[in-house]
Amino acid sequence: MIVCHCNTITDHEIRAAVEWMRAADQQTVITPGKIYRALGKRADCGGCLQLFLDTMQSSPSLKVPMQLRGLRRRSTQDKSNEGRYQGY
Known part of the structure; x- marks a missing residue:
């Protein structure tokens, strides 16, 4: 099934990219942008x-x-200053 008509990306290609990224690096966080880049395309x-x-x-x-x-x-939770610079 075609998921992205603009770039002609199929559901099979998306799943294959996810599998490939996970096999390459177990700790990677997979995002749509990374999948587009892995497929050589842009949103x-x-x-x-x-x-x-x-x-x-x-x-x-x-x-x-x-x-x-x-x-x-x-x-x-570790930040007592809520991420602000110390001077604030």
Whole structure:
């Protein structure tokens, strides 16, 4: 099935890119932008984004590695100054 008509990207190509990225680096965070780059294409109108994301999420390899889960939450909780510079 064609997911992105502007670039003629299929659901098979998206899943294959996710599998390839996960096999290359177990700890990588896979984003739509990285998939476009892996396929040698660029996002155009954005009309396919929801279907693109749904196709990505249907891939079993997309799951965030266990050691990377919760990093954002943890890093923001450690800051007592809410990320502001010390002078503020």
